[in-house]
Amino acid sequence: MAIRRIVERGDPVLEKRCRPVTEFNARLHILLDDMAETLEEAGGVGLAAPQVGILRRICIVKDSEDETIELINPEIVETEGEQTGLEGCLSIPGRYGIVTRPYKVRVRAQDRDGVTFEIEDEDLTARCFCHEIDHLDGHLYTEHCDHLLSDEEVDQYIKDHPEQFEEEE
Numbered sequence: 001m002a003i004r005r006i007v008e009r010g011d012p013v014l015e016k017r018c019r020p021v022t023e024f025n026a027r028l029h030i031l032l033d034d035m036a037e038t039l040e041e042a043g044g045v046g047l048a049a050p051q052v053g054i055l056r057r058i059c060i061v062k063d064s065e066d067e068t069i070e071l072i073n074p075e076i077v078e079t080e081g082e083q084t085g086l087e088g089c090l091s092i093p094g095r096y097g098i099v100t101r102p103y104k105v106r107v108r109a110q111d112r113d114g115v116t117f118e119i120e121d122e123d124l125t126a127r128c129f130c131h132e133i134d135h136l137d138g139h140l141y142t143e144h145c146d147h148l149l150s151d152e153e154v155d156q157y158i159k160d161h162p163e164q165f166e167e168e169e
Contacts, residue, residue: 097145
C-alpha cells in the first residue's frame with residue numbers, strides 16, 4: 001500500500017465527471033487500499049478517486065464506528081430529512097463552509113469484487129456519502145455554500161452548535 005498525493009482545488013481533475021469502473025481486479029484493489037491508507041494519513045472521513053487523480057467512480061467513507069465503506073459506481077437511491085452543518089474537504093485544506101445535505105441517505109454501489117449492495121446511514125456518514133459522490137460528478141462542496149468561512153466564523157459556528165461536535169461514547 002502507498003499514500004497518494006491528494007489533489008487540491010484548482011486542479012482540473014476535480015471538475016471532471018468520472019467514468020464507471022468496469023474491471024474488478026488487482027489494480028482496483030491496490031487503489032482502494034492506497035485510498036484507505038491515504039485517508040487514514042490525512043485524518044479525513046471520506047476520499048474519492050479524483051482526489052488522488054483517478055477519474056473513476058470510486059470513493060471510500062468512514063462510518064460512525066470508524067469502519068471504511070468502499071463504494072464502486074455508487075448512486076444515491078433514496079434520501080430523507082435535512083441537516084445543515086460545517087463541511088470541509090481534503091482537497092480544500094483548512095477551509096470550511098455551511099452546507100445543507102439530506103439527514104439519511106441510501107446508496108447502491110458495488111464492492112471491490114463487483115457485487116452490488118445497498119447501504120443506508122444518517123448524520124455525518126450520510127453527509128459523507130453525498131460529498132464523495134459529488135466528487136465523482138466533478139463537484140465540490142463549495143458549490144453548496146454561500147462562502148468559505150473565516151477562522152473566526154468557524155470558531156463561532158462551533159461555539160453556537162456544540163451538539164454537532166460532541167464525541168459519541
